[in-house]
Amino acid sequence: MNNNKGFNWFFPILIAAVLLFFFTNMNSDSSSNSLDEEGFFQLLQQGKIQDVMIYKDTEKADVFLTKAAKTELANKQVAKDKSPFSTFDFAPKPDYTLSFGDLQLFLEKFDKIKQENPAIATKRDYGIGKNPMTELLFTAVFWIAIMALFYFVIFRKMMGGGGGGPGGQIFSIGKSRAKLFDEKEKVQVTFKDVAGLEGAKEEVQEVVDFLKNSEKYTKLGGKIPKGVLLVGPPGTGKTLLAKAVAGEAKVPFxxxxxxxxxxxxxxxxxxxxxxxxxxxxxxxxxIIFIDEIDAIGRARGKGNFTGGNDERENTLNQLLTEMDGFGTDTNVIVMAATNRADILDKALMRAGRFDRSIYVDLPELHERKEIFNVHLAKIKLDENIDREFLAKQTPGFSGADIANVCNEAALIAARNGHESVNKQDFLDAVDRIIGGLEKKNKAIKPSEKRRVAYHEAGHATISWLVEHAAPLLKVTIVPRGRSLGAAWYLPEERQLTTTEQMYDELCATLGGRAAEQVIFGNISTGALSDLERVTKQAQAMVTIYGLNEKIGNISYYDSSGQSEYNIGKPYSEQTAKIIDEEISKIIATQYQRALQILSANKDKLDALANKLLEKEVIFREDLEEIFGQRAWDPELTEHPVSNTHTPENESPETILGPESNTQI
Structure with missing residues (x-):
């Protein structure tokens, strides 16, 4: 594609015209008023001359008036338009230019007038006259340098020849900013570097195969897909998968x-x-890859308060036309990634544009093990590292989270002076990432520490005694991050949750506040995160999952993501009142249940809290000594976790939910 349109003479002509205008103004302004000898001596006798510079070799002199005389002259004359460059003069300009005859006669008359008028304070100096040719040459060189600087620094950039790429300049602002990867600049990432995304890899590998062996599909009547949309939570590897496509496809990317x-x-x-x-x-x-396509692909006509000419909508309209319009029958595949597919425009998601929507989910247990294998290959490991164990410690972690765990473990090992990264370093890294930085030197009053211990013991007690709560692995009252204490659980990796399971989780979450009520007879602000979580969970049971008998099998959840633009609620005021009552009823019922369980096991609660105050960190084995093994947890009984420092949790987003005791 030839874009050479020849040299554009418009800008050089414009520059020359502007410089000619400046030259004219400067020359007209730089020439001072002429003055003869008679007029000079009249001004001298009146005391209006402050200084006179005499040039012997040119029989000329520069005359400088006093301030009062300058003011008087300005009032009498109409001031000329000054050059814009007059501000940058390095020396004051003379008010008059004097041409005299014989220098000796001029000086005699000058001295005579000063003798007759002693009050005259005019100074007389001598200088060397200016050579017109030298001035002209200096001016020419100066302006040639200015024009050259203007051309090479400004003009060339404006035409797109400067640094920063063609899309970054003013005259190429409409050019694409896409980074091209081809045979000259190859991507080193391949599908071997992408672990734990078997289903997604299979889908995109077919796209790559279509580009390499298109006849295999076209001979059967198949057509190349127009677009592939990668959807999933942040950190699951969508961009990494696109890099692998770029490395494998061997076509311009x-x-x-x-x-x-x-x-x-x-x-x-x-x-x-x-x-x-x-x-x-x-x-x-x-292949075209557009990361975070929701920046331009948001549904049109929603929340648009900018008027009819919305630039984002114009961009989306053009993208829709290019993907599926007249003249689009070419082998160009568009890949895009987003974690907000619910807000994308329906026209963008229809068949013929993004034909395939690939969901990149959080990795399962075996997938996390594969991801660990990829990242651990670059780390100097201890011989006893069990990758299966590390995968079990990180349920709900994304690929980016696992990469962060490996890196943090290496940093912790280096900080502790270890020769290799061992098991404890990884456990500390999980603690650090999920719970925050440990603050052992934080000053806590003994009464507050005792309350925190009972709060966390309440969580641990109920989670151990109810059937469907996540089994607890570790409890600590060492401050970490914003929390004063934390409890670590190993949640069951399940796809469905029953009503009874949610009730047990609510009860365990309220166990901290219930323990404070049972032991101290009052409650504190430490259960803020607990209350926030139970409120959201109870609200979801009533309004989203249809798990409430009074509201019935109704869900007010909007999966399209457009409910954020609705001002009103999808239910009446009477229904809203019922919803509030049912949410309060669920929470109150589970709170009373927690009080009953803790009151019936108060001796065990005291024993657990005292052990926690003594050791600050207790593990699952400590709970087994007090409560015995959980009868309904056979899988965990068959594979007990050692009493080393073993923090586990369901996800980085929920660690400080029910198990934290945050001081407000």
């Missing part, structure tokens, strides 16, 4: 972010979309 289309100028986004697809078509077959 254009990579950019959705925000690269956004600009303050009208029409720029649509122009960049056109330029991007023009480049991709020229190098067809090719």
């Amino acid at each position: 254009f990579s950019l972010s959705g925000s690269d289309f956004v600009e303050m100028f009208v029409g720029v986004g649509a122009s960049r979309v056109r330029d991007l697809f023009a480049q991709a078509k020229a190098k067809s077959p090719a």
Whole structure:
């Protein structure tokens, strides 16, 4: 594609015209008023001359008036328009230029007038006259340098020849900012580097195979898919999967972010979309990858308060046209990634544009083990590291979280002076990432520490005694992050949750506050995160999952994500009142249940709290000594966890929920 349009003479002519205008103004302003000898001596006798500079070799002199005389002259004359460059003069300009005849006669008359008028304080100096040719040469060199600087620094950048790429300059602002990866700049990531995404890899591998062996599919009447959308929570490997496609496809790969289309100028986004697809078509077959496509793909007509000409909507319209419109029958595949698929425009998601939507979910146990294998290959490990054990310690972790655990473990090992990264380093890393930095030197009053111990013991007691609560592995009252204490659980990795399971989880979450009520007869602000979690969970039971008998099998959840734009609620005021009552009823019932369980096992609660005050950190084996083994937990009984420091939790987002005791 030839974009050479020849040299543009418009800007050089414009520059020359502007410089000619400045030259004219400067020359007209730089020439001072002429003055003859008679007029000079009149001003001298009146005491209006402050200084006179005499140039012997040119028979000329520069005359400088006093301040009062200058003011008087300004009032009498109409001031000329001054050059914009007059501000940058390095020396004051003379008010008059004097041409005299014989220098000796001029000096005699000058001295005579000063003798007759002793009050005259005019100074007389001598200098060397200016050579007109030298001034002209200096001026020419100066302006040539200015023009050269203007051309090379400004003009070349404006035309797109400067640094920063063609898309970053003012005259190429409508050009695409996509980064091109081809045979000159290859991506080293392959599918071997992507672990734990078997289903997603299978889908995108077929796309790569289509680009490599298109005849295999076209001979059967198949068509190349127009778009592939990767959807999933943050950190699950969507961008990594796209990098692997770039490394495996062996075709031109254009990579950019959705925000690269956004600009303050009208029409720029649509122009960049056109330029991007023009480049991709020229190098067809090719792949375009747009990361965070929700920046431009948000549903149109929702929450638009900017008027009819919405730049983001114009960009989306152009993208829709390029993906499936007239003249789009080319081998260009668009890949995109987002974690907010619910807000994307329906026209973007229809068949013919994004034909495939691949959900990249959080990794399961065996997938986490594969991800650990990838990241641990770069770390110097202890011989006793069990990857299966590490995978079990990180339920709910994404690929990015696992990479962070490995890196944090290496940093902890280096900080402690270890020769290799051992098991304890990984456990400390999980603690650090989920719970925050441990604060052993934080001053806590003994009464507050005792309350924290009973609070955490209450969580531990109920989670051990009720059937469906997550089994507890470790309890600590050492401050960590914003919490004064924390309890660590190993949640069951399940896809469905029953009503009874949610009730048991609510009861265990309220166990901390219930323990304070049973032991101290009052409650504190430490259960803030507990109350926040139970409120959200009870509200979800009533309004989302349809697990409440009074409300019935009704869900007010909007999976399309458009409910955020609705001002009103999807139910009446009477229903809202019933919902509030049912939420309060669920929480109150489980709180009373927690009080009953703790009151019936108060001796065991005291024993657990005292042991916690003594050791500050207790493990599952300590609970077994007090409560005995859980009868309904055979799997955990067959595979007991050692009494080493073994923090586990369901996910980084929920560790400080029911098990934390946050001081407010």
